[in-house]
Amino acid sequence: xxxxxxxxxxxxxxxxxxxxxxxxxxxxxxxxxxxxxxxxxxxxxxxxxxxxxxxxxxxxxxxxxxxxxxxxxxxxxxxxxxxxxxxxxxxxxxxxxxxxxxxxxxxxxxxxxxxxxxxxxxxxxxxxxxxxxxxxxxxxxxxxxxxxxxxxxxxxxxxxxxxxxxxxxxxxxxxxxxxxxxxxxxxxxx
Numbered sequence: 015x016x017x018x019x020x021x022x023x024x025x026x027x028x029x030x031x032x033x034x035x036x037x038x039x040x041x042x043x044x045x046x047x048x049x050x051x052x053x054x055x056x057x058x059x060x061x062x063x064x065x066x067x068x069x070x071x072x073x074x075x076x077x078x079x080x081x082x083x084x085x086x087x088x089x090x091x092x093x094x095x096x097x098x099x100x101x102x103x104x105x106x107x108x109x110x111x112x113x114x115x116x117x118x119x120x121x122x123x124x125x126x127x128x129x130x131x132x133x134x135x136x137x138x139x140x141x142x143x144x145x146x147x148x149x150x151x152x153x154x155x156x157x158x159x160x161x162x163x164x165x166x167x168x169x170x171x172x173x174x175x176x177x178x179x180x181x182x183x184x185x186x187x188x189x190x191x192x193x194x195x196x197x198x199x200x201x202x203x204x
Contacts, residue, residue: 015200016076020069026081029187035201042068042080053124054091055116062118063098066128074124077199083186085161086114092161101151101162102144105172107144112163121195129198131191133183137161138174146172154186 017037019030027039042065048057059082066080085092087108095101115135122128154168164171165176165184180188193203 016073017196017201018069018073018076018078020078020080022091023186025185026092026187029182029185029189030079030192032189033193033196033203035196035203037079040069040072042066044068046082048091051176053157054084054114055118055132055134056087057091058082058116059118059120059130062120063122063128063130066120066122070122070124074147077123077161077196077201079192080120080122080188081118081187083117083160086116087111092160094160095162096157098151098155098157101155102147102159104162105139105142105147105151106144108137108139108161109147111139113137113139114162115184117188119188119195121192121199123199129190129195131195133178133180133188133191135178135180135184136174137165137176137184139172140174144173 017035019037019039020042022041027081044064061082062080066078070078097103117133119131120128120183123184154164156162180190196204
């Protein structure tokens with residue numbers, strides 16, 4: 015069976031490599047805009063589904079993994095900062111607060127409903143000073159990460175706690191759930 019990751023994320027690719035299954039990557043062409051009135055968790059699941067379906071339409075014989083992640087602070091979406099200044103401001107806004115990360119996962123084939131999972135991870139930030147945040151952003155430059163940090167690196171020092179059922183979800187691909195979904199689809203995993 016062929017497996018495709020519908021993503022351009024190097025983080026998701028590196029995580030999927032841990033499962034030691036052969037796969038290829040195809041970028042999905044999906045509009046990622048939030049719909050009016052749509053909750054952040056619903057948007058995340060919708061986008062993961064849309065990514066999987068877009069690639070499954072191009073590769074109808076393959077199983078496709080679609081995933082999306084969104085961060086929410088007081089029900090406001092935190093995107094990828096893109097600039098050092100935005101990363102600093104985003105992290106200062108998270109200081110001493112909880113941020114919810116929704117990571118959606120869909121494993122689907124063309125014409126089938128597929129299998130879905132939505133992970134919620136809560137990150138509790140410690141009180142952060144501007145100097146600490148600027149030093150962190152300069153050191154790790156997390157400009158392509160929702161929430162402006164990399165938990166698998168130095169970003170872990172910004173937190174008081176992480177509440178999760180799957181530590182890989184925060185990096186962008188919940189491997190515990192993905193393993194279960196892939197086994198359900200017929201893939202051989204240990």
